[in-house]
Amino acid sequence: MEARRLFLAGTWQEGAAGVLEIHSPHDGVVVSRVGRADGDQLAAAATAAAQAAPVLAALSPAGRAAILERAAELLRARRDEAAALLVAEAGKPVTLARVEAERAVDVLTDSAHVARYPHLESRDLGGFASGAGRLALIRRVPVGPVLAITPFNFPLMLVAHKLGPAVAAGCPVVLKPASQTPSPALLLAEILAEAGLPPGGLSVLPASSGDMAALVRDPRFRLLTFTGSAEVGWGLKREVWDRRVALELGGNAAAVIEPDAGDLGEVAKRLALGAYGFAGQSCISVQRILVHEAVYEPFREAMTAAARAVPAGDPADERVVCGPLIDAANADRVTRWIGEAVASGGQLLAGGDKHGTVVTPALLDAVPADQPVVADEVFGPVAVLIRTSSFEEALTLVNASRYGLQAGVFTSDLGKVRRAWEVLEVGGVIQGDMPTWRSDPMPYGGVKGSGIGREGPASAYLEMTEERLLVLR
Ligand code: NAP
Numbered sequence: 245m246e247a248r249r250l251f252l253a254g255t256w257q258e259g260a261a262g263v264l265e266i267h268s269p270h271d272g273v274v275v276s277r278v279g280r281a282d283g284d285q286l287a288a289a290a291t292a293a294a295q296a297a298p299v300l301a302a303l304s305p306a307g308r309a310a311i312l313e314r315a316a317e318l319l320r321a322r323r324d325e326a327a328a329l330l331v332a333e334a335g336k337p338v339t340l341a342r343v344e345a346e347r348a349v350d351v352l353t354d355s356a357h358v359a360r361y362p363h364l365e366s367r368d369l370g371g372f373a374s375g376a377g378r379l380a381l382i383r384r385v386p387v388g389p390v391l392a393i394t395p396f397n398f399p400l401m402l403v404a405h406k407l408g409p410a411v412a413a414g415c416p417v418v419l420k421p422a423s424q425t426p427s428p429a430l431l432l433a434e435i436l437a438e439a440g441l442p443p444g445g446l447s448v449l450p451a452s453s454g455d456m457a458a459l460v461r462d463p464r465f466r467l468l469t470f471t472g473s474a475e476v477g478w479g480l481k482r483e484v485w486d487r488r489v490a491l492e493l494g495g496n497a498a499a500v501i502e503p504d505a506g507d508l509g510e511v512a513k514r515l516a517l518g519a520y521g522f523a524g525q526s527c528i529s530v531q532r533i534l535v536h537e538a539v540y541e542p543f544r545e546a547m548t549a550a551a552r553a554v555p556a557g558d559p560a561d562e563r564v565v566c567g568p569l570i571d572a573a574n575a576d577r578v579t580r581w582i583g584e585a586v587a588s589g590g591q592l593l594a595g596g597d598k599h600g601t602v603v604t605p606a607l608l609d610a611v612p613a614d615q616p617v618v619a620d621e622v623f624g625p626v627a628v629l630i631r632t633s634s635f636e637e638a639l640t641l642v643n644a645s646r647y648g649l650q651a652g653v654f655t656s657d658l659g660k661v662r663r664a665w666e667v668l669e670v671g672g673v674i675q676g677d678m679p680t681w682r683s684d685p686m687p688y689g690g691v692k693g694s695g696i697g698r699e700g701p702a703s704a705y706l707e708m709t710e711e712r713l714l715v716l717r
Contacts, residue, residue, distance in 0.1 A: 254443025269335030296444025355408030518678030
């Protein structure tokens with residue numbers, strides 16, 4: 245199998261640091277071979293990005309929008325190929341892989357909208373004596389070269405969330421995809437180049453994380469935008485204390501079920517999708533389910549049935565929702581955490597068996613709050629039921645986490661929804677649905693240990709631009 249080349253500032257090159265072999269998370273077969281950049285190639289990409297910054301900044305809004313619109317069309321035409329890469333490298337169930345490919349098209353389309361209508365603000369400064377007779381115009385200018393690092397789990401859609409807004413903002417990007425799933429980012433590079441992105445505007449370089457240290461410290465990158473684990477993200481921020489950093493990190497998302505939640509069977513089915521879809525390998529996967537005592541028993545029954553009904557196995561199978569974990573080490577860790585939860589007094593209501601790298605959808609009850617399946621990010625097909633005696637208690641428990649990405653609140657009482665919106669320490673409250681729900685244009689991101697900054701093209705555009713003021717006499 246020929247190795248895919250890496251994309252360095254408009255050129256396709258062999259990886260000077262050798263070839264990465266990508267194994268299927270499901271059966272271990274080698275599914276791709278991809279070139280890996282060495283330190284010199286990474287340095288060359290950084291220099292090319294710095295040199296391209298004025299070229300990208302000078303692209304007109306119409307020019308940026310046209311590139312993104314064309315890229316969206318090209319990706320739409322190649323979405324089956326993109327979905328096949330997601331199944332092969334990430335082990336993503338094929339139906340969910342198709343959704344990711346469609347969503348990446350949406351991200352590019354929405355980025356084109358953002359590009360086409362640039363921000364321009366005006367203010368009459370005459371309201372104070374110091375500003376008498378002066379008008380202010382405020383536009384947004386690109387911050388300059390962006391260093392982007394992305395995780396394995398949404399290797400197309402999350403890469404689009406970095407590249408689309410960067411093109412809209414006029415920033416060159418050097419992107420390092422996850423070593424487990426590098427090919428979708430290279431596909432997107434090919435598409436953006438074909439869509440007319442100037443050379444130097446983008447490099448996509450699979451590389452070892454150790455080799456990234458020089459780029460992370462390189463002051464020519466004006467923004468580090470990182471999506472991945474909290475541990476790595478906060479560690480990188482320490483290195484980049486003097487420049488902008490956007491961090492999209494992990495969580496242990498909660499859903500709150502109130503007695504007025506509606507049809508408990510439907511709620512359980514929805515939460516099963518959020519907890520077990522793609523084996524729970526989403527940063528907003530349903531992990532903690534806080535259920536009011538008035539409906540606890542019937543909900544537990546409904547959720548147990550819903551967990552048992554989720555088809556697990558081969559990601560290429562159209563029926564499968566819960567595919568493999570990304571690798572054997574993670575399958576072992578997840579089953580170990582389930583075992584520890586049971587040993588500490590928890591009750592396993594469904595699943596938790598391991599077949600190769602597939603762990604069957606696990607539902608736990610009565611687990612002590614300090615267990616990793618409650619307190620840490622499982623990033624696996626595991627959900628935990630927690631009994632609550634009031635809505636206020638449920639809100640307190642949602643906040644009893646070092647993370648805060650999104651929370652789902654199932655109630656038909658708008659007063660409770662408003663209260664949740666006021667007090668929950670999360671980036672977003674989702675009413676009547678799982679915390680896993682996301683539409684790509686919306687502002688998305690976390691508080692506390694889950695990160696800083698927001699994605700969604702309009703929000704990421706703000707991270708990638710800064711205000712420049714003109715005062716007119
Ligand atoms: P990860 O281990 O943190 O890796 C993420 C990326 O960082 C990979 O490209 C990795 O490269 C790279 N990396 C690791 N150490 C590095 C270092 N010292 N310097 C520079 N780069 C380094 O995360 P993951 O396992 O791929 O992804 C799962 C995590 O991402 C979960 O915690 C999940 O919650 C989070 N996530 C968050 C969001 C969000 O929007 N909030 C979305 C998706 C995922 P290698 O692959 O080469 O190691």
